[in-house]
Amino acid sequence: xxxxxxxxxxxxxxxxxxxxxxxxxxxxxxxxxxxxxxxxxxxxxxxxxxxxxxxxxxxxxxxxxxxxxxxxxxxxxxxxxxxxxxxxxxxxxxxxxxxxxxxxxxxxxxxxxxxxxxxxxxxxxxxxxxxxxxxxxxxxxxxxxxxxxxxxxxxxxxxxxxxxxxxxxxxxxxxxxxxxxxxxxxxxxxxxxxxxxxxxxxxxxxxxxxxxxxxxxxxxxxxxxxxxxxxxxxxxxxxxxxxxxxxxxxxxxxxxxxxxxxxxxxxxxxxxxxxxxxxxxxxxxxxxxxxxxxxxxxxxxxxxxxxxxxxxxxxxxxxxxxxxxxxx
Amino acid sequence: xxxxxxxxxxxxxxxxxxxxxxxxxxxxxxxxxxxxxxxxxxxxxxxxxxxxxxxxxxxxxxxxxxxxxxxxxxxxxxxxxxxxxxxxxxxxxxxxxxxxxxxxxxxxxxxxxxxxxxxxxxxxxxxxxxxxxxxxxxxxxxxxxxxxxxxxxxxxxxxxxxxxxxxxxxxxxxxxxxxxxxxxxxxxxxxxxxxxxxxxxxxxxxxxxxxxxxxxxxxxxxxxxxxxxxxxxxxxxxxxxxxxxxxxxxxxxxxxxxxxxxxxxxxxxxxxxxxxxxxxxxxxxxxxxxxxxxxxxxxxxxxxxxxxxxxxxxxxxxxxxxxxxxxxxxxxxxxxxxxxxxxxxxxxxxxxxxxxxxxxxxxxxxxxxxxxxxxxxxxxxxxxxxxxxxxxxxxxx
Numbered sequence: 097x098x099x100x101x102x103x104x105x106x107x108x109x110x111x112x113x114x115x116x117x118x119x120x121x122x123x124x125x126x127x128x129x130x131x132x133x134x135x136x137x138x139x140x141x142x143x144x145x146x147x148x149x150x151x152x153x154x155x156x157x158x159x160x161x162x163x164x165x166x167x168x169x170x171x172x173x174x175x176x177x178x179x180x181x182x183x184x185x186x187x188x189x190x191x192x193x194x195x196x197x198x199x200x201x202x203x204x205x206x207x208x209x210x211x212x213x214x215x216x217x218x219x220x221x222x223x224x225x226x227x228x229x230x231x232x233x234x235x236x237x238x239x240x241x242x243x244x245x246x247x248x249x250x251x252x253x254x255x256x257x258x259x260x261x262x263x264x265x266x267x268x269x270x271x272x273x274x275x276x277x278x279x280x281x282x283x284x285x286x287x288x289x290x291x292x293x294x295x296x297x298x299x300x301x302x303x304x305x306x307x308x309x310x311x312x313x314x315x316x317x318x319x320x321x322x323x324x325x326x327x328x329x330x331x332x333x334x335x336x337x338x339x340x341x342x343x344x345x346x347x348x349x350x351x352x353x354x355x356x357x358x359x360x361x362x363x364x365x366x367x368x369x370x371x372x373x374x375x376x377x378x379x380x381x382x383x384x385x386x387x388x389x390x391x392x393x394x395x396x397x398x399x400x401x402x403x404x405x406x407x408x409x410x411x412x413x414x415x416x417x418x419x420x421x422x423x424x
Numbered sequence: 425x426x427x428x429x430x431x432x433x434x435x436x437x438x439x440x441x442x443x444x445x446x447x448x449x450x451x452x453x454x455x456x457x458x459x460x461x462x463x464x465x466x467x468x469x470x471x472x473x474x475x476x477x478x479x480x481x482x483x484x485x486x487x488x489x490x491x492x493x494x495x496x497x498x499x500x501x502x503x504x505x506x507x508x509x510x511x512x513x514x515x516x517x518x519x520x521x522x523x524x525x526x527x528x529x530x531x532x533x534x535x536x537x538x539x540x541x542x543x544x545x546x547x548x549x550x551x552x553x554x555x556x557x558x559x560x561x562x563x564x565x566x567x568x569x570x571x572x573x574x575x576x577x578x579x580x581x582x583x584x585x586x587x588x589x590x591x592x593x594x595x596x597x598x599x600x601x602x603x604x605x606x607x608x609x610x611x612x613x614x615x616x617x618x619x620x621x622x623x624x625x626x627x628x629x630x631x632x633x634x635x636x637x638x639x640x641x642x643x644x645x646x647x648x649x650x651x652x653x654x655x656x657x658x659x660x661x662x663x664x665x666x667x668x669x670x671x672x673x674x675x676x677x678x679x680x681x682x683x684x685x686x687x688x689x690x691x692x693x694x695x696x697x698x699x700x701x702x703x704x705x706x707x708x709x710x711x712x713x714x715x716x717x718x719x720x721x722x723x724x725x726x727x728x729x730x731x732x733x734x735x736x737x738x739x740x741x742x743x744x745x746x747x748x749x750x751x752x753x754x755x756x757x758x759x760x761x762x763x764x765x766x767x768x769x770x771x772x773x774x775x776x777x778x779x780x781x782x783x784x785x786x787x788x789x790x791x792x793x794x795x796x797x798x799x800x801x802x803x804x805x806x807x808x809x810x811x812x813x814x815x816x817x818x819x820x821x
């Protein structure tokens with residue numbers, strides 16, 4: 097009868113067994129991820145294995161599932177990937193450069209675990225590692241920056257900016273010591289911010305204002321200069337154009353006069369008459385409504401106003417131009 | 425009258441013990457079947473979740489007991505097919521946004537408070553003290569000529585190697601809900617923060633190697649008119665992109681930088697008016713030059729007109745002279761013929777005709793008796809007639 101009851105509840109029994117199994121496995125099995133380093137600490141001491149030379153070394157577990165004893169063995173885990181840490185201490189610390197300038201430099205570090213055994217023993221946690229980095233990097237940075245001039249950090253000549261070299265010097269200054277003493281592998285040290293103390297900033301502002309004022313003046317003066325140049329060029333262009341036109345006009349007028357002169361040949365037949373006719377024509381063209389004529393009574397036809405005008409003259413009022421020319 | 429009868433008292437009887445056990449067994453049985461049903465549901469959900477596909481702009485990696493587990497010989501799972509994974513904790517799927525572009529933006533080089541809003545506040549306060557830049561709190565950049573300026577830098581990248589991206593570089597866990605932004609930012613250590621730091625490092629270096637005008641100048645070092653504010657800043661962004669890309673390749677981060685850009689490039693609030701005045705002066709310069717150029721063009725056009733008029737006058741003169749002389753020659757030839765027939769009459773006739781025409785045209789004519797003693801003649805020879813006074817009578821000629 098009890099055997100039949102057990103068989104009736106095989107599902108419940110299987111479920112209970114599975115739960116117990118999972119619980120037991122959870123106690124003895126652990127996983128190592130690809131992104132972490134794991135040590136098994138037996139009574140606080142890392143489990144070791146034989147090294148290449150036979151000497152014991154701390155056992156680092158590869159990714160996968162592994163076993164450990166429950167209760168007597170505990171796990172130590174730490175991420176094995178590259179981390180970026182910005183120094184939290186000394187963010188407003190003034191660093192003196194070789195040429196007596198005070199600079200404020202914000203620094204970051206790229207680091208990962210280099211020697212897990214040393215790291216676990218000397219550091220163990222990320223917070224402790226960052227504390228160590230704060231001190232070591234600050235010390236190295238202040239040392240190295242003290243050997244460089246401000247012109248090595250900022251310079252209008254790109255070839256004279258030596259920030260990468262300064263960063264490499266800082267890295268070289270502490271890299272080996274950090275790995276040896278703390279198991280921390282530092283991949284890179286870099287600057288994120290470079291500034292001056294607040295009172296220096298105010299001086300910089302004064303200088304910037306003065307420079308901008310000079311630049312504004314330069315721009316306005318350049319504008320006036322360029323405008324004057326353009327105006328002079330324009331005036332010269334206008335003058336050249338008009339001079340050229342005048343020269344051309346003189347040439348054209350001369351051509352006209354030359355052509356007209358050819359017609360003067362006909363006047364050779366009676367030059368005096370020609371002159372007389374030209375005078376008449378000039379007189380006709382020279383008088384307009386604004387002209388005031390003052391004539392005497394000897395001028396024909398006003399000679400008719402004189403006494404005896406009813407007597408016809410023996411000769412005409414005018415002398416024949418030909419006769420006048422001949423003195424007759 | 426009859427009294428109402430009393431109700432019969434109810435006697436509660438306890439069920440027999442066998443019936444209670446049966447009820448308990450039924451309850452346990454119901455509970456057991458409910459648990460089985462729940463278990464089946466959980467199993468169904470697990471089976472459902474065990475089949476998965478990767479989206480088009482993502483790549484996946486399957487970790488079995490923590491170790492990267494290739495599927496069909498491939499470590500990186502891509503879209504277009506179904507995959508199977510065992511439930512946690514056996515298999516864990518990690519999905520990386522491999523093809524999607526991601527943008528990181530840093531405001532490290534800006535003051536803690538928005539300078540534009542502060543500027544408005546200061547204008548409203550009329551003459552408030554300029555904003556100080558507090559070390560460790562307000563950000564800024566130093567240019568090569570030791571000027572201070574602000575900008576916001578952005579970098580767009582995409583994951584080119586999901587395995588390197590995930591396995592070699594730290595990934596920040598999501599901050600617990602309600603964590604203050606400043607506190608969450610201080611705890612960042614991951615790849616995105618690393619890229620942001622590299623961007624800041626390269627920007628610091630490149631801006632520190634240029635004069636302030638070149639950072640503001642469109643077109644960068646290669647050229648461009650410093651007088652024209654705004655526009656492209658290709659040279660700086662290209663240089664920063666090159667530098668960040670080189671560092672990323674050296675560190676083998678597994679990302680590809682697509683673009684670097686800078687916005688909100690501005691001078692500190694304390695000197696913004698001086699910078700604005702430079703831009704204003706540059707604009708004035710451009711205006712003055714533009715006006716001079718316009719004047720030059722206008723002057724040349726007018727001169728062209730004047731030159732054309734001079735040439736036209738000359739041509740007209742030429743034509744007139746030639747025509748006049750030709751006409752006069754013809755007239756002379758005609759008159760000469762008549763003159764030779766009767767010279768005196770011809771001359772008098774011509775003279776009288778001319779004088780008549782002239783006298784007809786002339787505005788004033790005076791005939792003076794000559795020959796008398798002490799003659800004096802006063803004539804107003806101003807041809808312009810005097811304007812008549814309104815009150816006066818008719819004007820005397």
